Amino acid sequence: MQSSNDSRRNFLKKAGLAFSSSLISPVFPALAAEDTPRYLDDAVAEKGAVVKVINGYPELFIDGQKASRMWARLALPGDYGPEKLEMYAPAGIQVYFTSLDTAISLCWNGEEEFYFDKYEAHLRRLVEQKPDIRLILYVGAAGGAPYKWCKAHEEELTQFDTGQRLEAASIASKIWWEDSARAFAAFVKYFSNSRYAQNIIGFNPIYNANEWFSHHRKSGGKFGWADFSKPMQERLRDWLRARYAGDERALRESWNDPNVTFETASVPSKEQRLYAEDPSFFYTLTPLGNRIADYYLCYDETLAELGIHWCKTIKQSSDIPRLAGMMYGYSYCGRHDSNLYPHHHGHGTAMLAMQSEWVDFMHSPYHYYNRSINGTHYSQHAVDTVTLHGKLMVDQIDSKPHLRGGSNQNASTPWESEQLLKRDVSYSLTKNFHAYWLEGGPGNMFPIVRHSPEAWGPFWFDDPALLDTIGQLKKLVDQNQSENNASVTEMAIFTSNEGLYHRRMEKVFGNLYVEAFRQWFMPKVGIPFDDYILEALPMVEKSYKVYVFMDVHYVPPKMREAIKAKLEADGATAIWFYAPGYLDGKTGSLKHIEALTGMKMGKIDKQDFIQVEVTGNSHPFLKGVKQGESFGTDMDPGFFTKDIRWMPWPKNTGDYKFAPIFYVNDRSATSLGQLRGYGHTGFAVKDMGQYRSVYVSAPLLQPEIIRNIAESAGVHVYNRDHALIYANNRYVSVTAARDGQQEVFLPAPAKVADALTGEAVAAKAQRIAFKAKAYETRIFRLEEA
Template sequence: MKPKFLFVTLLLCLLGGCSGYPAEKGLTKARLEHKQGRALYNINGKLFVPILYSPPFSISRSPYGEDGRINYSNFRDAGIDLVEMHMELRNAWNRDGTLNIPMVRHELISVLEGILEINPDAYFQVRVDFHAPRWWLDRYPAEMVHYARGPIDFGTTNDIGRAPNASLASERWQQEADVIVKQFLDYLQTTRVGKRVFSFLIGGACGSEWTYFGYKQEPDTGDAMTRRFRQWLADKYVTDVALQQAWNDPRVTIATAVVPDMEERRYNLGVFRDPQKERRILDYYHCHQETIESVIDHFTQFFKENWPSDVLVGLFNGYLFSDNDFNSTGYLYFGRLLDSPYIDFFAGPYNYNYDARDAGGTSQPRSLVGSVNLHGKLFMTEQDRITHLIAQSRNNETTFTTDEQSVAMLRTNFAQLVSLASGYWFEEFSGFPGYAPYVAHEPLQEYAGNFNSPALMSEIGRQKRYYDQAVHHDYEREADVAFFYDFDTFYYLAEVDNRQTREIEYASNNWLTADAYRSGVSFDTYLYSDLRNVDLSRYKAVVFGTTYCISDEDMVFINDQVKKDGRLVIVNYAPAYTDGTKLDVRRIGKITEMEVRPIKITTPPVMTILGNHYGLEADGSPGRVPVSPLFEIDDAGVEVLGRYQGSDAVAVARKKQPDYTVVYAALPLRGPGMMRKLFREAGAHIYNDADDVVIAGGGIVCVATREDAGGPRTIHLRNGKQVELDMKPGTTVILDEHTGEILFD
């Protein structure tokens, strides 16, 4: 055994397993239980729907002040007994490697004790983060993350900036974090409230969401990552000769290879990286992503194995919608984590696109929930859309002003939960830094919390009671359309300081599905790597979103197994443009079955569909940069559906075959009207012909109108019934999927 590992093992024994904190009997036992198609919590033999209250970062987290008592009492009275609380272990990480027990009691144990006094039936999810403390970073500077954009900024604690942090590639940090986590778990077991812990949310890196520290600053060029990169290259290439051939560089060796700098990260000729010329940076980003995956794999297993009772373990992960900088942030390894035996649930907030968060918005989860469910996991949404009780907006979302607007928003959120068989926690923002009333806080009831009004808490209570009953019925996901997105594609997109790539990503990842929500159809979202695992016979249409890297083998599968049974297949922008080894426009033609050729447009591209004009609109405005490569359809055998504005060049076309139909959009497809037309002709059920948000499944149909839209609506249920509604602008109606009865009216 190597000396450093022997030292860590002995320290774990002295400070952890032999710490003098014997585990108290009677710990809670918790696991996921799948009942009639839904994932529920089994806590000590009793089933709970996955709905929690979470005030971990707000002033209202304290149960000893008026605000905290109000909020915890409100949610107790609404029937929600599951509460999340946060522990930042760096605050209790002593310089000698021991756990600061008084600090743990102050930050966590006493808070949970106070909550338990208010609600004796409470069970706890503990969100644990183990950033390295500042003294540790000062002691081990060689273990820190470094940034390609510039030196570490020791004057900031903003993890999106160039803040001092331990590199996720640091073996020393991981080993010493094991020691402090082990002590924490051992101590927590001995407490009365520790016996009520049913779940751990493991937080790490930027925002505790496992996005790499300083991702916009292009990490990680530090010593720890350089060591890991060289080991990664040795594992992949074995010899210097193989590495030199792959990188087209006769001077490089495994022992001297370094992480790419900013000049190389910026190098590109357009939206794509060329695998034949930029293998070095592709290799680095694969190493970067796998580093995050390995840390997650380690700590999820560590928590499972060091808590002596059945416990749930989950983390934030799998963000796609409204994300960017995919190569440097993380999540491209998500497909591997879906199969982890140590992970029970994944979590994420709502899409930050304004079409998701404005009044009448979609409340779209940020992850591919279809794949989470397919792999037997649970998806938990951080319900962080802000109500009218918090005066400020965040991330440009609408500031609501009335109970009615906030109730409408909560209903759309709830419709996503029910239809996707998922869960969520109510995130508290009262007193959150930057949100009223953080600066001038008064412990008055009207300022007590994000949900503290009779109307909101009444709505939350009704929703909880409804879902408690709904889970006794079979879950049916009434979706006719499946969307597939490929995380591996992002390796081949030149993201760094590249506006055109950002435009394409945003249109494909956000506007494509945003318009689908308003097409009147119900749809599922999956990871492309699950294509062979999904029962495609359920779907009338399959849409390939950001799927620009497709292997020859997958091409055969799509052509043989997806294109059949009368199915509509929609492909977007540059499907199959690369197989991971080269860029080749001819491969686009093979999957679209159309003659496709490059086209040069020197202005920001806009396409015209059904008389409407659609740019790429990365930030809510028309596309503002030219894009390369662009493609046009030059095929006399297609039906033209859209053209590039200002020219006769075909941007969207359809080709019908005897047993299937292919639609190719050379920019990501836009327009609820066009989607509605295509989906209806493919045989998909259309619930609503207006451009309202539709969410259906799990026994409900939800319709949400924008603030500038309202009036008569005819909702078509699958059983043939029609429901006539007169909807006000900015409202949400939830119907029973079978009877058409209005719920929560």
């Protein structure tokens, strides 16, 4: 092992990694054919870490042995890794993410010098404490590029419209792609030859955070708006040439600009991006055409390709198979800058990474909205899209139990904390994917939010009862993993990634039509569901009885046909919101909605609340719903903000008005509700022969109505009392919404036991009845009766 800077330089020269050599080409590999992966032979899996799909679910194998799905993360701060390890090791956890508390964790000065001993010291402390530990190393450029690199390449830095440059490379800089890849290769090769090589099973590139984010998140205030650098201008023009196949006339039609050329097309200004002269919700239908959509799509593709580039470098530089993956691909919860979402999130082209053979896993904190003890646990990912592509979906359980203290905790008592942890693991348990614990204590160690009311508070999980619960849950996850479990979901929800580029920057649409619906209303339906990105639908082979399309206002013709074919093949019920398929990339037309929903439509070119009033209760969909009850955008934002600790939520009710407003104008459809103030149908159902179509103008169908629609389609309902349900064919998790008697209905009679205690509940039952406190979580194991 090398022990000095000189020996490190010698190592790099021997490894062929001096900066005079070229390691990675072409610069934008995702735009060219992928190279052949190094490890195609399954026999190689006997050494190193690989992902294999077993019985439909991706699994991690280390040295030929299946690894546990239950991991942990030693971070926030990473310097306290050994102390955090003391909490998790007794539970038998082997796999850990870990990181340095430094912006440039590549240990690179931006030229030819490396200081790997900094990371080595961190690893030494962990390995000495647990010699058989398995580690995935966070590595990359969390806070920017190294000083010397920035100084030498000023023109390559991210530039804002104010002229200010960020101390970070533009993601379109070819020089940065080449130099950073060589630095990654040096890092991987060095540690693949270090004394800790057997402990390291993978690497996790980071960018602009300890996750993977766009520099656009910094837009506004003193910075201005990104990215106007020369590399980004050049990248956009090359991207446009490819997108429009060199057809300048097509570009001009798309941008509504008779004068633009591939040589003059430029990054849109702040004023163009915030265009407000036309009240239309859709950029495509304003004089700007697809100018804004194209820029952000280009930017996000480049950001995704950079991540793939680094993952490819990692895998090609390793001597044995090691993992490469990112905290990237989020389809939800990007509203750190609420009025700039979703364009500034950076995750809109997640499908590129999911489709890449160089990416093994994706992970994220679970959704920040409605995550406290009285809420739910769903991922920021459309998780079933990740597993559909054969990637490890790894759920970060970063709950804030009572030891965190203060107003930002998710539980306030030891008992609540135990229920929180059981609820959180139930999600990944029943979805058959991976998860890891992350606690963020102690003290004020994280810039987003103070992690404890006291400057030096306790570790969040450092309580005997909580640690015992973590141990029990680890055993449960391992037991579940050893069995051949099957999904029981009969409902799927879809959100469109491509559609986000075609809607204007505003504060409310995504919050209501996606986040609120999924985080506040779906958890109360009493039915588990699968979660997809719309653009993955053609890959979905599984049949569902109900398909929920939340924000699919952009649907190209081929996708429209794929959706209809899937609904017809499954004989399913589709639920559509607002403007399904209104845009096809060229025009906005009611005919597009009609072709997708099967209903004739009308449009009101006025900006107003979209509030639907139920017009009757005799229809099965309205069972238990009072006549005259209403739902929609004319609401008190306090409903959402009362349980949000630090994530923003739009509070100005004037922002809850939309234009245009759509309605059903079809006598052959059954009207179930009318738009308040207009008299037009805003909620309707129509039998299409081979499938059933339900249209809703407003974003927020009540849980009771969703449940009724699903039940009418033959979906099994587990609970009717707003309990949170997670389930597969072996386990059912129930989190009570209130004190008192609870009921869970099973799809078939089963032998039932408490999954954690082993206590028998019933020898043969299709209904489980038990008393529980509000927010208590019970996990039941099911066996054939």
